[in-house]
Amino acid sequence: MPLPDNYLKYSHRKYGFDHDHFAWTPDTKRAPLQLKSGAKAAAFIVVPLEFFPLNPPAEPFKHPGAMKTPYPDLRHYTTRDYGNRIGVYRILKVLNEFGIKATFAVNAEIAKRYPPLVDAISNAGHEIAAHGVSTAHIHHEALSEQQETALISECRSIFPDATTWMSPARNESYRTPRIIAELGFKTLLDWEADQRPLPFKTESGNLTCLPLMHELSDFKLMVDNRQQADDWADQILEAAEFHIADHERSGAQCFGFTLTPYVVGQPFRIRALRRVIEGIARLDGLEVATAQQIPTMFKE
Amino acid sequence: MTHADPNLYDYWPYAGRPKIRWPGDKKLAFWIAPNIEYYEFQPPPNPKRQPWPRGNPDIQGYTQRAWGNTVGHWRLMELLDKYDMRGSISLSIGLVDHHPEIIEACAARKWEFFSHGIYNTRFSYGMTPEQERAVLEDSIRTVERATGERIRGYLAPALTHTESTLDLIAEHDFWYTCDLFQDDQPQPIKTKTGQLVSMPYSLEVNDVITYSVMGYTPEQYTDILKRHFDQLLEEGEESGTVMCIPLHAYLVSQPHRLRIFEEALKHISEHADDVWITTGQEIAKYFRENYWEQSIADIQTRGVTTGGTGFAPSR
Numbered sequence: 001m002p003l004p005d006n007y008l009k010y011s012h013r014k015y016g017f018d019h020d021h022f023a024w025t026p027d028t029k030r031a032p033l034q035l036k037s038g039a040k041a042a043a044f045i046v047v048p049l050e051f052f053p054l055n056p057p058a059e060p061f062k063h064p065g066a067m068k069t070p071y072p073d074l075r076h077y078t079t080r081d082y083g084n085r086i087g088v089y090r091i092l093k094v095l096n097e098f099g100i101k102a103t104f105a106v107n108a109e110i111a112k113r114y115p116p117l118v119d120a121i122s123n124a125g126h127e128i129a130a131h132g133v134s135t136a137h138i139h140h141e142a143l144s145e146q147q148e149t150a151l152i153s154e155c156r157s158i159f160p161d162a163t164t165w166m167s168p169a170r171n172e173s174y175r176t177p178r179i180i181a182e183l184g185f186k187t188l189l190d191w192e193a194d195q196r197p198l199p200f201k202t203e204s205g206n207l208t209c210l211p212l213m214h215e216l217s218d219f220k221l222m223v224d225n226r227q228q229a230d231d232w233a234d235q236i237l238e239a240a241e242f243h244i245a246d247h248e249r250s251g252a253q254c255f256g257f258t259l260t261p262y263v264v265g266q267p268f269r270i271r272a273l274r275r276v277i278e279g280i281a282r283l284d285g286l287e288v289a290t291a292q293q294i295p296t297m298f299k300e
Numbered sequence: 301m302t303h304a305d306p307n308l309y310d311y312w313p314y315a316g317r318p319k320i321r322w323p324g325d326k327k328l329a330f331w332i333a334p335n336i337e338y339y340e341f342q343p344p345p346n347p348k349r350q351p352w353p354r355g356n357p358d359i360q361g362y363t364q365r366a367w368g369n370t371v372g373h374w375r376l377m378e379l380l381d382k383y384d385m386r387g388s389i390s391l392s393i394g395l396v397d398h399h400p401e402i403i404e405a406c407a408a409r410k411w412e413f414f415s416h417g418i419y420n421t422r423f424s425y426g427m428t429p430e431q432e433r434a435v436l437e438d439s440i441r442t443v444e445r446a447t448g449e450r451i452r453g454y455l456a457p458a459l460t461h462t463e464s465t466l467d468l469i470a471e472h473d474f475w476y477t478c479d480l481f482q483d484d485q486p487q488p489i490k491t492k493t494g495q496l497v498s499m500p501y502s503l504e505v506n507d508v509i510t511y512s513v514m515g516y517t518p519e520q521y522t523d524i525l526k527r528h529f530d531q532l533l534e535e536g537e538e539s540g541t542v543m544c545i546p547l548h549a550y551l552v553s554q555p556h557r558l559r560i561f562e563e564a565l566k567h568i569s570e571h572a573d574d575v576w577i578t579t580g581q582e583i584a585k586y587f588r589e590n591y592w593e594q595s596i597a598d599i600q601t602r603g604v605t606t607g608g609t610g611f612a613p614s615r
Binding site for chain 1: 302303304305306308311312313314315348349425459460461462463479480481482483484503504505514515516520523524525527528530531532535543602603604611
């Protein structure tokens with residue numbers, strides 16, 4: 001069957017982006033930003049704490065970390081759970097050693113199941129961000145408004161003080177930003193469309209998006225791309241040094257990266273983790289803060 | 301009906317656990333688990349998984365494993381002799397009939413045997429409890445007949461399970477399971493009967509994962525093993541940890557890998573003052589006798605107990 005004639009109609013073909021969430025501001029055509037502290041760049045760390053059920057749904061797609069072998073896939077269930085029981089405590093220890101505060105993006109299911117873990121994070125002064133209900137609750141277009149609002153409301157009731165949101169698998173429907181803004185979230189980690197805090201409009205209020213770099217994801221580099229921990233560490237540190245060097249050209253910029261507990265929390269990766277955290281903690285000109293803090297650190 | 305959570309163990313935060321000390325005041329219990337497997341030339345189909353990825357017969361897959369049994373294990377046995385390490389063999393029980401010389405050589409070295417199913421081409425998926433019981437009884441009987449020893453450990457064939465697997469091995473007085481990867485210390489498993497320990501085994505430093513799945517070089521694997529060991533030894537100062545190196549001779553005994561792998565064993569044996577080099581069964585026995593109660597008490601105090609048993613939640 002041939003395609004309909006309107007297949008060659010382009011209703012959003014215009015100057016700028018094909019949506020209204022934010023303006024098109026090419027990097028060299030806008031005023032550089034500066035940090036209030038005088039630092040040259042800012043970095044933030046996101047630690048996802050996820051629940052991977054033994055019986056995940058296949059819709060809209062399987063979460064990248066979901067079960068892989070036939071039920072009951074105890075192998076992947078327990079490998080993921082290792083992160084929440086063991087790996088995350090190694091990450092907490094290294095962060096504490098160098099006085100770094102991170103943003104822990106927590107599934108509502110994890111908060112319900114593992115209260116001592118959430119307490120350990122809060123007591124250490126880290127930020128808790130809402131990260132959806134679980135990896136089995138991916139936001140997508142086939143959900144109704146009511147269904148998606150219920151998912152976000154559940155997170156809101158479990159994390160009443162959270163201001164930062166990251167969707168499971170960083171996937172959204174077209175509605176997601178509007179609903180999270182409605183429910184009082186301010187910072188969104190799903191959109192990495194800029195290298196600076198990005199003002200983001202929704203019909204129910206404004207958000208700020210921060211660039212959590214998928215290309216620096218520990219899961220992507222060390223699991224999908226099978227790189228060694230030291231190669232991962234080199235790339236994080238290079239990104240930090242790049243932004244300091246680039247300050248003269250582009251002003252103060254920011255970037256984020258993930259520490260996935262079941263990936264980087266493995267014993268054989270802790271040496272590289274320590275090198276990353278020590279490296280960014282001691283890097284002159286780099287300010288490391290939580291996702292909640294980053295937007296407030298830039299001068300108007 | 302399926303379950304979201306296996307409920308096989310309770311949540312137990314790693315930070316602040318009570319101290320474990322291994323015999324001789326050692327900080328790390330180290331064991332090495334050569335998988336001595338038999339893959340059939342003409343395996344029957346299983347509804348959930350093809351025995352061979354290319355279909356029957358898979359000449360490349362079959363002969364590489366035949367090479368492992370003909371050549372690889374013998375090299376590996378001699379290498380472990382050199383470092384005075386006993387293997388804990390993850391055994392395809394059918395191999396006792398196919399290759400008794402391997403069993404004799406391992407038994408003469410006082411290595412431990414545990415069951416890894418009958419063949420690595422017969423999966424647990426779809427088995428009734430009676431069929432799984434038959435596998436366990438065959439395993440116990442066959443090893444006892446060959447060596448006089450009673451097996452106490454289990455690793456499901458090809459890591460395939462049913463909801464009943466762990467209850468059934470506990471019922472048959474197995475002491476430990478290698479099927480779960482949630483921890484670097486042993487932990488009590490919530491079975492209906494028995495006293496079953498979850499024994500840290502490891503996929504992350506298992507040579508199938510590092511060589512075949514991740515495609516690491518021999519040098520990268522050795523580097524990972526040394527780092528893994530160093531970290532777990534350091535943490536063992538606070539409370540004793542367990543490290544296992546699961547191996548497959550068809551991979552690690554390859555001529556381009558074995559001497560480089562040896563560097564990892566050399567590194568570990570250089571720390572013998574702090575390391576209990578032992579078998580899975582000895583770790584399980586020691587944990588059951590000395591730390592079972594302490595662990596349950598700490599989980600109740602600082603962890604999250606949900607009641608019920610595996611795949612049978614209390615709610």
